[in-house]
Amino acid sequence: AKRKIAEKIGISKRIKVMAINGYHDLAKPESIIRQAMGKKGRSLNLQALLLDPFSSYAEERAKQLKQETDIYLTRMRYIRDYISAIDALEQLKRDGAIVEYRLYCSNPFFRMYIFDHELVLQTYQANMHGNETPMYNFYEGERSLFRAGQEYFAYYWNKGFMHEADWLKKM
Numbered sequence: 001a002k003r004k005i006a007e008k009i010g011i012s013k014r015i016k017v018m019a020i021n022g023y024h025d026l027a028k029p030e031s032i033i034r035q036a037m038g039k040k041g042r043s044l045n046l047q048a049l050l051l052d053p054f055s056s057y058a059e060e061r062a063k064q065l066k067q068e069t070d071i072y073l074t075r076m077r078y079i080r081d082y083i084s085a086i087d088a089l090e091q092l093k094r095d096g097a098i099v100e101y102r103l104y105c106s107n108p109f110f111r112m113y114i115f116d117h118e119l120v121l122q123t124y125q126a127n128m129h130g131n132e133t134p135m136y137n138f139y140e141g142e143r144s145l146f147r148a149g150q151e152y153f154a155y156y157w158n159k160g161f162m163h164e165a166d167w168l169k170k171m
Helices: 002-011 023-027 032-043 056-064 071-094 146-159 165-170
Strands: 015-019 045-051 098-104 109-114 118-123 135-139
Touching (some): 015 023, 045 056, 045 146, 109 146
Parallel strands (some): 015 045
Antiparallel strands (some): 118 135
């Protein structure tokens, strides 16, 4: 599935992504999705929605992660992953890509990618690792959920917000 997403990144004019924290897709150097975005360079046009790492939804998600020595460190890992994703998006911008990102605060999808004519959706389910959950593809069409995916993304994009850098450091 990640390979298919990477291929779509290479041929799409505009990409929208909604993720829990985006680390594994957007920041991890060996991620084929991250590599595909880097290869696209200046022609990358990306909008990313990341789950607010300080929200109750993120706190609940942190409880589902493999535990560190205590829950505080597990929660901190989640916040570090979020910061890594933001740093990776900022690097894409410095490399000339058109990149916008915002935070959302709701029960998350594990991954949602919207390409020119296709929606790729993987749902988040409590007590399951994200890679164990089903992934769905919807192509643009009269009776497709593609349009619903676009509307869902637009709703959260319009409600999205950003943490200021000083506030984030304080937290």
